[in-house]
Amino acid sequence: MTAIAFTNPDDDQYFETEELLRKILTPFSKELHVLRGSSEEQFKSFIDLLEEHKINDLMLISHDAIPTPGTLKLLTNTSDKSTRTLVGRLTRESTPDIYVSRNFVENGESLEMNGVRSGMLIVSKEDIEQLKATPISFFKDRSGKSGVSPFDFIFHTLVQESAVSIVDGRDFVISRYLTIKDKREHFKSHVINGDEEALLRKAAVKDWDNLWTSIAVSPWTQYVAFWFSKRSITPNQVTIGSFALTLFAATAFALNDFWLNVAGAILVQLSFGADCIDGQLARMIGKFSRLGAWLDWMSDRIKELLLVVGLGIGSVSGGNSWDMSFAVLMIFVLRSTVNESFEMHRSHSVPNDSVQSQPLGFIGLERKVKNFITLPYGNRMGLISICIIVSDADMTLRILFLWSAFAATYQLLGRTLRGGGAKIVNTGILRDDGPITKWLLDRLPKVYGELSVFAFISIFLLLWLLTNKWILAFLVVIGLCIASFPLVSRSIWLGPVFTCAAEFAVFWSALLVTDEKYHWIFISVLLLSGISRVMISSGLRFQRLSAHHSQRFSWEERSALMLVTLLVWPPLSLSIGLLLLIKMKKSLRHQIKALHLPQ
Numbered sequence: 001m002t003a004i005a006f007t008n009p010d011d012d013q014y015f016e017t018e019e020l021l022r023k024i025l026t027p028f029s030k031e032l033h034v035l036r037g038s039s040e041e042q043f044k045s046f047i048d049l050l051e052e053h054k055i056n057d058l059m060l061i062s063h064d065a066i067p068t069p070g071t072l073k074l075l076t077n078t079s080d081k082s083t084r085t086l087v088g089r090l091t092r093e094s095t096p097d098i099y100v101s102r103n104f105v106e107n108g109e110s111l112e113m114n115g116v117r118s119g120m121l122i123v124s125k126e127d128i129e130q131l132k133a134t135p136i137s138f139f140k141d142r143s144g145k146s147g148v149s150p151f152d153f154i155f156h157t158l159v160q161e162s163a164v165s166i167v168d169g170r171d172f173v174i175s176r177y178l179t180i181k182d183k184r185e186h187f188k189s190h191v192i193n194g195d196e197e198a199l200l201r202k203a204a205v206k207d208w209d210n211l212w213t214s215i216a217v218s219p220w221t222q223y224v225a226f227w228f229s230k231r232s233i234t235p236n237q238v239t240i241g242s243f244a245l246t247l248f249a250a251t252a253f254a255l256n257d258f259w260l261n262v263a264g265a266i267l268v269q270l271s272f273g274a275d276c277i278d279g280q281l282a283r284m285i286g287k288f289s290r291l292g293a294w295l296d297w298m299s300d301r302i303k304e305l306l307l308v309v310g311l312g313i314g315s316v317s318g319g320n321s322w323d324m325s326f327a328v329l330m331i332f333v334l335r336s337t338v339n340e341s342f343e344m345h346r347s348h349s350v351p352n353d354s355v356q357s358q359p360l361g362f363i364g365l366e367r368k369v370k371n372f373i374t375l376p377y378g379n380r381m382g383l384i385s386i387c388i389i390v391s392d393a394d395m396t397l398r399i400l401f402l403w404s405a406f407a408a409t410y411q412l413l414g415r416t417l418r419g420g421g422a423k424i425v426n427t428g429i430l431r432d433d434g435p436i437t438k439w440l441l442d443r444l445p446k447v448y449g450e451l452s453v454f455a456f457i458s459i460f461l462l463l464w465l466l467t468n469k470w471i472l473a474f475l476v477v478i479g480l481c482i483a484s485f486p487l488v489s490r491s492i493w494l495g496p497v498f499t500c501a502a503e504f505a506v507f508w509s510a511l512l513v514t515d516e517k518y519h520w521i522f523i524s525v526l527l528l529s530g531i532s533r534v535m536i537s538s539g540l541r542f543q544r545l546s547a548h549h550s551q552r553f554s555w556e557e558r559s560a561l562m563l564v565t566l567l568v569w570p571p572l573s574l575s576i577g578l579l580l581l582i583k584m585k586k587s588l589r590h591q592i593k594a595l596h597l598p599q
Contacts, residue, residue, distance in 0.1 A: 001028065001029050001030065001057040001058070001059055001076070001122075002029065002030070002031045002032075002033070002053065002055045002057065002058050002059070003021075003025050003028070003029035003031065003032045003033070003058075003059040003060075003061065004032075004033045004035065004046060004049060004058065004059070004060055004061070005017075005018075005021050005032065005033070005034045005035065005060075005061040005063075006035050006042050006046075006060075006061065006062060006063045006149065006150050006151050007034060007035060007036050007042070007063050008063045008064070008178060009037065009038050009039055009042075011063075011178070011179075011180075013179075013180045014034070014036050016180045017034065017180055017183075018034040020180065020183060020184065020187070021034060021061070021067075024067055024068065024069065024072070024187070025067065025072070027069070028059075028072050028076060029059060033045075033049055035150075039139075039149060039150055040136075040139065040140060042150045043136060043139045043150040043153070044136055046150060046154075047131075047132065047134070047136060050128060050131060050132045051132060055128055056125050056128075057122070057125070058122065058123040058128055059075075059120070059121070059122050059123075060120070060121045060122075060123060060151060060154060061119065061120055061121075061151075062119030062120070062149065062151035062152070062176065063119075063149060063151065063178075064119055064176040064177060064178050065118060065119025065120055065176055066175070066176070066177055066183040066186050066187060067118075067120055068172075068186075068187060068190060068191050068196060069191060069196060070172055070190075070191070070196030070197075070199055070200055071086055071118065071120065071169065071172055071174070072120075073200060073286070074086060074167055074168075074169065074170070074172065074200075074203060075120055075122060075167050076122070076286060077283060077284065077285065077286025078167055078283075078286065079282075079288040080165055080167070081124065082124050082163065082165050083121070083122065083123050083124045083127045083158055083162065083163070083164050083165070084121075084122050084164065084165045084166065084167055085105065085117070085118065085120060085121045085122075085155070085164055085165075085166060085167070086118040086120050086166075086167045086169050086174065087100055087105075087115040087116065087117065087118065087166040087167065087168065087169055087174070087360060088115065088116035088117075088118060088169040088172065088173070088174025088175075088360075089115070089116070089168070089169060089170070089171075089174075089360045089361050090114065090115070090116065090360070091173075094116045094174070094175075095116070096113035096114055096115060096116060097113055097115075097116060097117050098113060098114075098115045098116065098117045099112065099113050099114060099115070100114055100115045100166050100360060103165055103166055104163050104164065104165055104166065105159050105164040105165075105166060106159075107156070107159045107160055114360065115166070115360055116169075116174045116175075117174075117176070118169065118174045118176075119151065119176050121151070121154070121155060121158075121164075123158070126162075127158055127162055130158075130161060130162065131154065131157070131158075134157065139153050166360075168207065168360055168361065169360075170199065170202065170203040170207070170361070171199050171202055171203070172190075172196075172199055172203070173186075173190060197226075200226075200284065201222040201223065201225075201226050201284075202222065203283070204222060204225060204226075204280040204281075204283045204284045205218045205221075205222050205276075205280060206218075206279075207361055207363070208361075208363040208368075209378060210371055210372070210376045210377075210378040210379045211371075211372055211378075211379060212378045212379045212381065212382030212383075213272075213276065213378035213379075216269070216382060217269070217272060217273050217276055217378065218276060220273070221273045221276045221277045221280060222280060224273070224277055225276075225277045225280035225281045225284060226284065228277065228281050229281055229284040229285050233281070234281075234287065235278040235279070235281045235282040235287060235292050235296075236278070236289075236291070236292050236295060238274050238277050238278040238281060239274070239275070239278045239292070239295050239296050239299055240295075241274050242271045242272075242274035242275045242278065242299065242303070243271075243299045243302075243303060245267050245268075245270050245271035245274060246267075246268070246271045246303040246306055246307060247306065248264075248267050249264040249265075249267035249268045249271060249307060249310065250264075250306045250307050250309065250310030250311075251264075251310065252264030252267060252310070253307070253310035253311050253313070253314045253388065253393055254309075254310045254311075254313035254314050254317070255314065255317075256313075256314035256315075256317045256318050256392075256393060261314075261388045261389065261392070261393070262388075262389055264310075264388060265384070265385035265386075265388050265389050266385075268307065268381055268384055268385050269381070269382075269385055271303065271381075272378065272381040275296070275299075275300060275303075278292075278296055279296070290542055290595050291592075291595045291596070293542070294538055294541070294542055294591070294595055297538060297541065298534060298535065298538040300377060301336055301534040301537075301538075302531055302534060304332060304377070304380065304381075305329060305332060305333070305527055305530055305531065305534075306527075307384060308325055308328050308329050308332060308397070308400075309325065309329070309523065309527055311325060311328075311384075311388070311393045311396055311397050312324070312325025312326075312328075312329075312393075312397065312523060314392075314393035315392075315393040315394040315397055318392060318393065318394060320394045321516065321519070322511065322516075322519040322520070322522075322523050323511070324394065324397040324398055324401055325397055325523065326507075326508065326511055326519075326522070326523055326526060327401050327405075327508075328397050328400050328401050328404065329523070329526050329527065329530060330504045330507075330508065330526065331401065331404045331405055331408050332404065332530070333500065333504070333529075333530035333533060333534075334408060334497065334500055334501060334504070335404065335407070335408045335411070336533070336534065336537065337430075337496055337497050337500045337533060337537070338408065338411060338412055338415070338497050339411075340430070340496075340537040340540075340541075341420070341430055341493045341494070341495075341496040341497060342415050342420050342493050344424060344426065344430065344493070344540065345420040345424060345427070345492060345493035346420045346493070373406075373407060373410060374407045374410065374411055375403050375404060375407045380400070380404075383399065383400065383403070384396060384400070387399050387400075409457070412453060412497070413453070415493075416449055416450055416453050416491070416494065417450070419490035419491065420490065420491070420492070420493035420494075426540045427492060427493075427495060427496070429536065429539075429540060430495075430496040430536060430537070430540060431495045431496045431499045431555075432496070432499060432532075432533065432536060432554050432555045433499065433554055433555070433556070434554030434555070434556040434557050436484075436556055437483075437484050437499070437554070437555075437556050440484045440485075441484070441485075441486045442486075444484065444485050444486060445485075445486075446485070446486045446487060446488045447485045447486070447487060447488070448487075448488055448491060449487050449488065449490070449491025449492075449494040450491070452482050452485070452487070452491075452494065452498060453494065455478070455482055456479065456482065456498065456501050456502075456505075459475050459478060459479050459505060460501075460505065460508075462475055463475055463505060463508055463509060463512070467512065469513050472509045472512060472513060473509070475505070475509070476505050476506055476509050476563075479501065479502040479505040479506075480502050480505075480506070480556075480559060482498060482502065483495075483498040483499045483501070483502035483555075484556075499555045499556075500533060500555070502555070502559065503529065503555045503558060503559050504526070504529075506559040506562050506563060507522055507525065507526050507529070507562060510522050510562055510566050510570070510573070513566070514566065514570045515570075518570040518571065518573075521570065521571060521573050521574055521577075522573065524574075524577055525562070525573055525574075525576050525577045525580070528576075528577045528580040528581065528584070529558065529576075529580060531580075531584065532580050532583060532584055532587075535584055535587050535588065535591070536587075538591065539587065539591055542591075542594070542595065552583065553579050553580070553582075553583050558576055558579075558580070561573075561575070561576055561579075562576060
């Protein structure tokens with residue numbers, strides 16, 4: 001990375017400034033240019049440097065900025081490689097001079113400032129080309145009228161012409177000084193005394209996570225991640241280790257012994273801790289990859305499904321049925337589908353001013369309460385560990401079911417009323433439609449998603465309460481029909497949720513009408529179907545992957561085959577699992593191949 005530092009035209013301590021900057025920037029920049037002279041001369045030298053050198057990565061430093069190793073690591077070790085600047089949070093001593101909205105710098109003198117500028121800016125290759133084309137006369141006019149510095153002129157030009165994202169300075173003290181004496185004092189008090197190591201550990205932890213993670217996990221994982229960062233341990237290795245720990249935990253739960261349950265609870269927390277560590281480690285060392293993000297996201301979704309199956313086996317060995325584990329599995333997959341589909345379809349409306357004007361790091365009470373109610377991933381892991389120790393597998397599943405069902409209903413109804421945007425290219429892929437449903441979607445009239453949501457909730461309640469086979473079959477047919485209707489624009493995101501619910505209604509009815517000795521078959525098929533939907537979502541989350549998605553053996557084909565095997569011989573349902581494995585193997589191969597393609 002090439003670094004260009006501007007100096008104060010009225011300062012005669014140029015050489016001392018250059019010496020200090022070289023001392024700080026050597027580990028981060030191979031080439032440093034410290035400009036001197038009047039503001040106009042420095043800007044001209046800046047343009048000349050851009051034209052004479054082939055620069056792909058550029059760091060700009062204002063004349064009053066004082067970078068430190070910690071703040072430079074924050075600015076450089078980020079997954080965001082666009083043009084970005086470090087922004088400090090407001091303190092009692094700081095004066096806000098920048099306006100941040102939705103992680104970007106906004107332009108406008110009348111806006112309420114909510115952050116502190118650091119005077120450090122990294123410019124992307126695309127924006128470097130834009131700066132090359134900036135006429136020097138523009139700077140002359142601007143500096144002559146308002147006395148703006150070269151750095152400020154460049155900064156405001158990029159804010160106006162393109163997007164400048166922000167890197168949160170977290171607990172680092174962001175200040176700007178005009179004299180070399182003040183800069184040395186800042187460097188001595190914040191770097192030499194060793195404060196930045198602790199601040200970097202804290203900065204690697206998410207700003208505000210769920211309750212269980214904040215209280216029981218992050219306080220120790222940051223130290224482990226920091227220890228790993230000093231060694232040749234990669235985030236992907238930690239992710240794989242986390243998955244292995246989950247397999248051991250699920251096995252311990254399946255054996256249904258008190259001390260093994262305790263061991264399983266500990267393993268769950270170690271696994272979840274490792275899941276936090278991989279992200280913290282990536283932020284500490286600045287090592288991000290699409291493969292790592294894909295592996296981390298998909299393993300999280302699959303791990304919790306495996307834990308539910310382990311709890312289910314333990315519950316059945318204690319004399320209980322598969323019903324509760326089946327219900328929890330369905331809710332977990334449905335919640336994942338709700339979240340993925342809504343996020344992919346929703347329109348990104350601009351938040352209101354009262355929210356945007358809050359300082360960096362501000363988390364409102366409303367968001368904290370909603371986060372707790374919806375039982376996010378970290379809280380689910382904590383709940384499993386606590387419940388399995390104080391009770392047993394069956395009670396753990398019942399508590400998971402009650403809280404997850406409430407959270408899923410709360411999220412689904414809230415998002416249904418809000419609406420989630422128009423149809424997108426990947427809507428059909430996320431629905432996992434087959435030829436019959438595609439044909440029907442083009443011919444049937446559009447319906448309101450709100451009505452279909454209440455219909456599906458009613459269907460599942462009746463499936464839970466009723467036992468008559470003919471009534472169950474009638475309800476399943478209704479569910480299949482509802483999922484085949486197209487939806488109005490604001491409800492289009494509910495389509496994938498309905499196809500998932502219709503398929504699971506078929507599986508649930510199969511569980512209710514067959515002998516218990518076959519139930520392990522249906523739980524296995526449900527698990528594989530859930531993993532298949534997770535893989536569809538993971539493919540759509542990453543660039544290029546949707547092109548490799550195979551829509552063979554769709555949800556309607558799986559549902560039809562399940563109904564046929566029920567009429568012929570229930571064990572034949574294993575063929576659904578076999579076909580799902582073939583589909584997932586092909587999808588996995590294509591996704592891994594696509595992840596290694598250049599973006």
